[in-house]
Amino acid sequence: MKNLYYAICLFGLVFFLFFGPTGASGSYVLWKPANNQASFKPYSILAKLQDQNVIRHPIAIKLIWFFNKGDKRVHAGPLFLDGTEWAWDIAKKLEVYRPYHKEIMIYEGKSLVSSYKDLCDLIFEGHDFCNKKDFYDFYSGYVLGNTYQLDLMDAFAVNEPDLNLFELYQKRFLRIINPIFSYSVAIAESKDIPADEMNRIFTIASIIESESKVDREKKIISGVIQNRIDKNMKFEMDATVIFCFELSLDSSFLTTERPDRLFYKDLEIDCEYNTYKNPGLPPGPISAPGLVALDAAINPSSHNYYFYVLEQDGLHHYFSETYDEHLGYIKLLRGIYSE
Numbered sequence: 001m002k003n004l005y006y007a008i009c010l011f012g013l014v015f016f017l018f019f020g021p022t023g024a025s026g027s028y029v030l031w032k033p034a035n036n037q038a039s040f041k042p043y044s045i046l047a048k049l050q051d052q053n054v055i056r057h058p059i060a061i062k063l064i065w066f067f068n069k070g071d072k073r074v075h076a077g078p079l080f081l082d083g084t085e086w087a088w089d090i091a092k093k094l095e096v097y098r099p100y101h102k103e104i105m106i107y108e109g110k111s112l113v114s115s116y117k118d119l120c121d122l123i124f125e126g127h128d129f130c131n132k133k134d135f136y137d138f139y140s141g142y143v144l145g146n147t148y149q150l151d152l153m154d155a156f157a158v159n160e161p162d163l164n165l166f167e168l169y170q171k172r173f174l175r176i177i178n179p180i181f182s183y184s185v186a187i188a189e190s191k192d193i194p195a196d197e198m199n200r201i202f203t204i205a206s207i208i209e210s211e212s213k214v215d216r217e218k219k220i221i222s223g224v225i226q227n228r229i230d231k232n233m234k235f236e237m238d239a240t241v242i243f244c245f246e247l248s249l250d251s252s253f254l255t256t257e258r259p260d261r262l263f264y265k266d267l268e269i270d271c272e273y274n275t276y277k278n279p280g281l282p283p284g285p286i287s288a289p290g291l292v293a294l295d296a297a298i299n300p301s302s303h304n305y306y307f308y309v310l311e312q313d314g315l316h317h318y319f320s321e322t323y324d325e326h327l328g329y330i331k332l333l334r335g336i337y338s339e
Helices: 002-019 042-051 058-068 087-095 112-124 165-190 195-211 215-230 238-248 264-268 291-298 323-338
Strands: 025-028 079-082 101-106 146-151 307-310 317-320
Touching (some): 002 058, 002 087, 058 087, 079 087, 112 146, 112 165, 112 238, 165 195, 195 238, 307 323
Antiparallel strands (some): 025 079, 307 317
16 A cells, blocks of 8 residues: 555656646747747747746647647747646647737827837837838838737748748738738728728828828818819928938938928928929828828818918918918018017
8 A cells, every 4th residue: 555655646746747837927928020930840839938937848748739639739929827827728828829919009190100110119129120211111001090909929920931031020010010001991991982092092191190280270281282282283291301301311210310390402302202392192191190180181171271381389370372371471480480
């Protein structure tokens, strides 16, 4: 009997040393988008979990998969543990898809250059690629100002052996932020914006959002844009020039201060988005508009204004029907600022 007792105790000890909880608790991140690996062999993940004291031995998990015919595919999402999990609990969790969510707020009116870099810094934790302008494709989709929950595991499936690291990260980036594009298009479709009109509407909405922070003025500015379209006038919107400055930054991407105030020489910047030099709308949006700006782009106010200038408070605008009236407001403001 004594030998049997010792045998049972020994078996229980060995069983616990292989399958028992380690007491590890918290969140364990197995993979991040900045990780060069696109896939893992199960054993490498199990070895990593053993190093982090999450499991006692990889063989325990493999035995469990063998006897219960488990999936044997290790999903790379974060593991959340409370410290009481036995090996079979962890084996089951590893077989289940686990999202890796991060939240980001894209502010209404923030330029696409800055918004894309914020997204890249969040996803790739400030990787050097985020400082390279050619990493981004500003024509890849439409972005509305909103708070988004992004699943970083959307990039885990991107495994293109022929891509270099830069191209691989680009593809991961677009896969992760694709829900932002999908949401924006879904909102536009809910407002009955046809597909062939989306670029025009989003571009106008982005200019409106960048030009004014006062909601009640947005339809008026939309009306100014429509009036200028009807008269084949250049839009001459300052926000497009500021966007050009962001696009023109070199290796010091977004570390150079953009101008708070534009001078006449600044309006000559060579850029396809510059509405002072180029007729018609820019090729695409310059910022992330909000819903008010989107509605304003769809339903511009009907009036005879063709010009506007920012008032002294830095928020509201003087609107003018004629160029002479517009110049009068500018002279008035210059007189106020010179006092």
